[in-house]
Amino acid sequence: MDVKNKRLSDGEFEALRKEVLAQWPTGKDVDLEEAVALHKSMPDHRIFSKKLLEAKRSKSTLIQPRAGVPVIEEHIKLMQFLESEGEADLLPTTIDSYTRQNRYEEAENGVSESVRLGRAMLNGFPAVNHGVAGCRRVTESVDVPIQVRHGTPDARLLTEITLAGGFTSYEGGGVSYNLPYCKNVPLERTIIDWQYTDRLTGLYEEMGVSINREPYGPLTGTLVPPCISHAVAIIEALLAAEQGVKNITVGYGQCGNMLQDIAAIRTLQELTDEYLSKNGYNDVIVTTVLHQWMGGFPADEAKAFGVISTGSLTAALAQATKVIVKSPHEAVGIPTMEANAQGLRCTKQVINMMCDQSFNDHHLESEKNIIRRETRSIVDKCFELGDGDIALGVCRGVEAGVLDVPFAPCRFNKGLMLPCRDNEGAVRILNTGNLPFSQELKDFHAEKISERAKHEKRDASFQMVIDDVYAIGKGYLVGRPK
Amino acid sequence: MDVKNKRLSDGEFEALRKEVLAQWPTGKDVDLEEAVALHKSMPDHRIFSKKLLEAKRSKSTLIQPRAGVPVIEEHIKLMQFLESEGEADLLPTTIDSYTRQNRYEEAENGVSESVRLGRAMLNGFPAVNHGVAGCRRVTESVDVPIQVRHGTPDARLLTEITLAGGFTSYEGGGVSYNLPYCKNVPLERTIIDWQYTDRLTGLYEEMGVSINREPYGPLTGTLVPPCISHAVAIIEALLAAEQGVKNITVGYGQCGNMLQDIAAIRTLQELTDEYLSKNGYNDVIVTTVLHQWMGGFPADEAKAFGVISTGSLTAALAQATKVIVKSPHEAVGIPTMEANAQGLRCTKQVINMMCDQSFNDHHLESEKNIIRRETRSIVDKCFELGDGDIALGVCRGVEAGVLDVPFAPCRFNKGLMLPCRDNEGAVRILNTGNLPFSQELKDFHAEKISERAKHEKRDASFQMVIDDVYAIGKGYLVGRPK
């Protein structure tokens, strides 16, 4: 496979498009011109890119849940409930896991089983099966913008159908929807497939419709150090921009140490802007999203509210443009619409109480500097490995373990890097594996972790990592020995 | 009335004691020697002063609910539930409002009505009516220390009975249990009556039993600026120390701006230590307590969890020795034991996630400086008004409005001072009334509030104060016009 960060030509795109739309019968209902007209007829308050821009200008933090059920009528009810009772500023439509793997037959079965048993048998909304008209029923049912959220390696048909279906934002990317979401798909493959999604978004843009794109920030959600997710976000922003995308939200999953998390959101904005403009993409609007803690949650609902609140507070102080919200059911299962709305309202309260406050920690600048240096070392090394081409570079980077995601299921991910928390709970790196860090950076991490090890009177080891994986679920930030 | 900050002589105390113990039949069961023996036989983990000291040393923040029901058996069940399901480190026994007004007949009726109707008809535990033996059944039923929490202007008999009943900590003070809790009682009266409580505590101390005393921090709980509650806390600490109290917890009610709240807890510790040692009380151990937001709560439980979390986070970052916890039922009524435990568990989660983190804001020192200067100006002025005697001085200070509590029901409180929030939500002073502030301090407040007024494009006025009273209940920190 020949991967290159170069805009798909109209010819290449059109050729692919025929194939893509033929992948499932609903593909034939997609009509780009007509879809563009639909988008142009939408009021501003239903358009993601506009609402984000407004939030960025007013430095407010919007709230958005995750949510999706298999049956259209139920899904509409869910959306409306989260809008009215959840006070959601932005809505999602989470896609089920069969659709994510392009297993549309199984998704079809899941829908009919859900109807038959009267309870959801899929973990999301199978948008491809429901087709353009089904999607439009959803997007027209509420007065806030809706985004497609998923985890799909080959999302081309899903993009076609959902954008034509009136969704105004689309999550994912060739790296972020590969490493945490696949087992056997080569990175080249997903990058090429996501160029299609980005190019389609670019076409909408050229026709006057700005669709928001959001590289998926949290990756495996489990002790991912900021530099890793930042590198992925920046690279996917570059890949998207090349295809003509102009409105991008870069994301980060809360790690739990407030200082580190705020430094992360701030540098994420800054570094993405920097790399985009350094590479000649000067008219891309970048916003940020913080995901409330993405790892294992406490099963107790009261404790879950506590975790939700820390993420909300951090998002507000960091001035993330939006925050993705968890529910008190997180540890157990897909939330009822009531539980989902509770997570939202809790978040809204905390954000509204923190949004006027400012955060000026003495150590913020030095923490930001660490993240800047780490991230640049990874991204620049990828450029170097790709001989200046970042699409090629990121493939080689992942292969070399220069970019390495902890706990990723993908067999092409190196998995040498091991993260764990330092004594204040910031996520540091216990084993840098092949990360292209300077000695100074390596020493910094070693130092931070040995501080904790000393405090805990034990050696740093894989046990510490395991303890940290469980810690928040068990009620702590740092997984200390008992 | 002749009030003086001078230790009661044994003769004076004994004379009063006869009267006090005769106020209600249960008084006759109090036997000081025997009570001291009981306290001495208690294991460390049931002793408040010891547990606080340990927490102070390890810089951890303990959690404590409010809770009390009229019937003993139910109250024991409640305590045990909050210990096991609420993970409470410290327990309370909240006293009902008739007992607080020494209306023991009505309390008696409240207990029997509660039994008859099978639901609580009193808002707390009538400890005087239940007597020494009843109290002991409670304090012996759990493995954590229990404190008496109330709001009683004349608490002398209650103190006798509950300390003999095995409670190891006692809340209140002559100022803090007057201004927010009475209408017609002169301050001299409550100060004299609380000298009795403090002297009794001093006697226990001299007999080798260190009972913790806690001046009540939050006062009216409604936009009380730190300097006001700090002044009260410091003055009550001085009054208690004079009577021989050696273990004191000073308190503060969360205002909602993190920086101000953390500055408040830190200066509260520091200033109390400073005034105690300046006045020759060198062996008093001082700890701190932050009360989660004490004003109007949102009725929605999810939002209430959000408010609870912000207070928990602040307590942990401020390293308050303990935090008093609200429940998701706060806006509506006395919580069920389940709701109470939920508030506790939410708090525990947040504290455990924040306790290893540090807070080093650039502006912390300047915020602390403001509080220091304000507080000193009030306390020093009270000393001056009392010709060096702080008991006399605080009475004259309140009379003069030098110490002025917002929204206090007591008619001896001046009520000229009007607080409201600044543009970042810190509680500032809109009308300084007769507070003895320097011009510089007055300008600081005026400046801060005019910044907000400008931002909101309206004049600062009583409407702004009202808006702030409702704001958190309505989901915001700052009561902005809609």
Add this chain to the structure above:
Amino acid sequence: MSKKKLVIGVIGADVHAVGNKILYHAFTEAGFETINLGVMVSQEEFIDAAIESDADAILISSLYGQGELDCRGMREKCDEAGLKDIILFVGGNIVIGKQSFEDVEKRFIDMGFDRVFPPGTSPETAIEALNAMFSAGEGE
């Protein structure tokens, strides 16, 4: 039409003063003549003030939970004192704990209150209810 007269206060051993102060402010602004007895008001004090001022309504607040005990017999005492049919409102957190408001309302209506208000009632709602009550009275 002359100003309507209200007697307001917080009953029993209750010291919650914030809502009371704000209600006084709001009722006065809304054009009612308002006699504010403040906190810790007994039934007798309410009645005496109502007689003395020839009030049109008594608005009782109770926040601290013991309102049910404190309010018992209030209507009967009003009747005895000759305040026949005086409008009686009660509001705040009038019972202990989170109870179903329908039950609570019924309990207080049975005790003779004309209207019962749940926790967190806004001054605007209170004013609307007063106006509705008075204009209904006019109509009779």
Add this chain to the structure above:
Amino acid sequence: MSKKKLVIGVIGADVHAVGNKILYHAFTEAGFETINLGVMVSQEEFIDAAIESDADAILISSLYGQGELDCRGMREKCDEAGLKDIILFVGGNIVIGKQSFEDVEKRFIDMGFDRVFPPGTSPETAIEALNAMFSAGEGE
């Protein structure tokens, strides 16, 4: 006694890898010979691996909610493949949403699983259950 052999993996289109990696680590440390198929494992892959390794038990994880669809027919397929009475465990977040665990357990037991584990089961609990199962087997 030779080491007991386990086949573990995450069934269906499920990519939740964290618990799987930790279970592998824990089972190996606890002395089991553990064949880890990782995520996105089909029923056929579980069965093939169990036959090939002559495994004593198959431990299926499902986290993403669609476990009920993915696990249907597993016992029958094992029987057909000659894996008569092989121990079948399932655990994780095996259904959609917060359902009563008794109901869920029953549903999966009826599908032929020997034991069913609720969300958040610790590796220690899993190991105890395995040991109990194997020593019960020895006793027979």
